Amino acid sequence: MTQETGGTVDAAIDRALRAYEALAELGEGVEDEWSYVQDLADAWRSRLEAVAATRADEPLDPTADAAVDAAIGEIGQIDDPHRAIDWLSTFPQVMLLALGERP
Amino acid sequence: MRFQDAARDGRAVVYAGIQADPLVARAADLLADAGQGERIMARAVMNGETTDPGTWMAMFPTLFGPDRVGSGRARSEAVLAAALEVAERGEAVRSQFRGAIVEELTARMLARRVGRGAVRRERRILFDGVRAEIHPYDVTVERDGAPEAYDCKWGARGISDDVLHQLDDARGHADDEGEALRTSLVVFDAMRSCDVRLSRSSAPTDGTRIVALETLDTLAAP
Numbered sequence: 001m002t003q004e005t006g007g008t009v010d011a012a013i014d015r016a017l018r019a020y021e022a023l024a025e026l027g028e029g030v031e032d033e034w035s036y037v038q039d040l041a042d043a044w045r046s047r048l049e050a051v052a053a054t055r056a057d058e059p060l061d062p063t064a065d066a067a068v069d070a071a072i073g074e075i076g077q078i079d080d081p082h083r084a085i086d087w088l089s090t091f092p093q094v095m096l097l098a099l100g101e102r103p
Numbered sequence: 104m105r106f107q108d109a110a111r112d113g114r115a116v117v118y119a120g121i122q123a124d125p126l127v128a129r130a131a132d133l134l135a136d137a138g139q140g141e142r143i144m145a146r147a148v149m150n151g152e153t154t155d156p157g158t159w160m161a162m163f164p165t166l167f168g169p170d171r172v173g174s175g176r177a178r179s180e181a182v183l184a185a186a187l188e189v190a191e192r193g194e195a196v197r198s199q200f201r202g203a204i205v206e207e208l209t210a211r212m213l214a215r216r217v218g219r220g221a222v223r224r225e226r227r228i229l230f231d232g233v234r235a236e237i238h239p240y241d242v243t244v245e246r247d248g249a250p251e252a253y254d255c256k257w258g259a260r261g262i263s264d265d266v267l268h269q270l271d272d273a274r275g276h277a278d279d280e281g282e283a284l285r286t287s288l289v290v291f292d293a294m295r296s297c298d299v300r301l302s303r304s305s306a307p308t309d310g311t312r313i314v315a316l317e318t319l320d321t322l323a324a325p
Contacts, residue, residue, distance in 0.1 A: 033260070039299045040259075047295065063164040070162040077152040086150050086258050089296040093143045093316075097165055103143060103293055103317075 009055040009099060012068045013048050016095050019072040020045065020088075027088055029081035037085060044092035051101055060099070067098035104250070104277050104284070106226045109239035115225070121196070122203045122224075130185040131207035133178070135215075135323075140166055141182045142316055146291060148186035149201050159183055198257070205255045205291045206241045209314075212322035213244055213253075221246050228252060228284075230276040236269055244285075250277070251285040259296035262288065267306035274310050287312040294318070 024041040028034055060068075071094045078084050093103040111119070121127065134142055144163050153159070160167040166179040189200045206224070214222045226243045228250075229235055244251035252273055254266050270286040277284030290297050294315035301308055314322060 036260070036300065036303060039303065040296060043295055043299050061164075063161075063168055067162050067164050070158055074147075074151060074153060074158070074162065083150060085260055089259060089292055090143070090147050090150065093293055094147055094162060097140055097143060097163065100165070103139070 007060055007062075007065060008057045009060050010052040010057060012060050012065055012099070013052040013095070015072060016068055016091075017045060017048060019075055020048075020091060023075050023078065023084050023087060023091065026078065026081050026084040030085060033085060037088065040085075040088050044088065048092055048095060051096070051099060055099075064098045064100070068095065071095060071098065104228055104230050104280050104282050106223065106243055106245050106250075107229055109225045109227050118199060118203070121199045122207070124200070124203075126185065126188055127200065127203045127207050130182075130189065130204045131211050133182045133185055134204070134208045135211045136178065137182055139316060141179055142291070142319070144179070145182050145186040146316070148183060149189045149197065149204075151190055154187055154190055156183060156187060159187075201257045201291075202255070205257055205289065208291075208319070209242050209253055209255050209289045209322060212319060213242065213251075215323035216325060217244050217246060228273050228277075230273075230280060233276050236273075238269065240273075242289075248283075249285070250282060251287070253287050253289055255289045255291075257291050259290055259292040259300040262290065262297060262300040262304070264304055264306040267304060267308055267311060270311045271307040285312070286310065287314050289314045289319070289322070290316075292316060 024037055027037040071091060075087055075091050078087060096103045134145060144166060148159055189197050192200055210222050210224060221244050223243045223245055225239045227235055227239045240252045241255045242253040252270065254270060256262060266288065270288060274284050274286045288311055290313065292315060294317050297313050297315050
C-alpha cells in the first residue's frame with residue numbers, strides 16, 4: 001500500500017481526519033451509541049482541526065509523519081464497531097502525541 | 104457505614120483468576136511509573152490490531168526515537184512488551200485483563216498515598232437501613248474518618264448513569280451517617296472523551312471526582 005506523505009502538519013492532519021471519518025462510520029454501527037459517536041468524533045475533530053489551523057504548513061519531522069501513517073494504518077485494520085468507538089478516543093490522542101501536542 | 108467483602112459468584116471467581124495473573128501486576132507496576140505518553144501507548148496497544156512491536160514503536164516516536172535512551176527508553180519498551188502480552192491474550196480475554204489492570208493500577212497509586220494496608224478490592228459498603236448494592240466497588244480506601252470508594256473503567260464509554268448513581272448514592276448515604284465518603288471514577292481514557300460521555304448523562308456528577316489519563320497521578324498525591 002502506498003501512503004502519501006504531505007510533510008506538513010495540516011497535510012498530516014488532513015490524512016488523519018479522512019481515516020478518522022471512516023472509523024466514525026464504523027462506530028456508528030453500534031446503534032445505541034450513534035449520537036455518542038457523533039459527539040465524540042466532533043470533539044476530537046475540533047481539537048485536531050485547531051492544531052491544523054494553528055500550525056498549518058509547518059514542516060513535520062519525518063518520524064512524526066511516519067507515526068501518523070502508522071496510526072492511520074492501524075485504524076484501517078479495525079472491523080469491529082465496538083473497537084472503533086474505543087479508537088475514536090485513542091486515535092486522536094496518538095495523533096496529538098506524534099505532532100508534539102498535548103492530548 | 105461499614106465495608107464488607109463482596110460475595111463471589113461464578114463470574115467473580117473467574118475474574119479473580121485474571122486479577123491474580125502476574126501480567127496484571129506487572130502491567131500495573133509499569134503504568135504506575137509511566138508518563139502520559141506511555142499510558143496512551145498502552146491503551147492503544149491493549150486494544151490494537153497489530154502485535155508487531157516495530158509498528159507501535161514507529162507510531163510513538165516521542166517514546167522510541169533515537170534521542171530516547173537510558174531508563175526512559177527501557178521503561179517504554181517494558182510498557183510496550185506488557186501491553187503486547189495483553190493484546191496477544193485474544194479478544195475474549197483481553198478486555199477482562201484491561202479492566203483488571205486499570206483496577207490494579209488504581210490500587211497501587213492509592214497505596215502510595217495511604218499505604219497498602221488501607222487499600223482493599225471488591226468491597227461493598229453497607230449503610231444502616233439501606234438495601235445493600237449488588238455491585239462491589241473496585242477499590243476502596245478504608246481509613247477511619249477518610250473512607251474512599253472507586254470504580255474503574257477502561258474507557259469513557261464505560262461511564263454509565265448506573266455507576267454514577269451508585270457512587271453518588273453511597274456518598275449521600277455516608278453523609279447521612281456523618282461520614283465524608285470520597286467517591287471517584289477512574290477512567291483509563293482522555294478527559295475530553297470523559298467530558299463528552301458525561302455531557303450526555305443525567306446522573307449526578309457534582310460529588311464524584313473523575314480521574315482520567317491526564318490526572319492518574321493525583322491518586323497518589325497527598
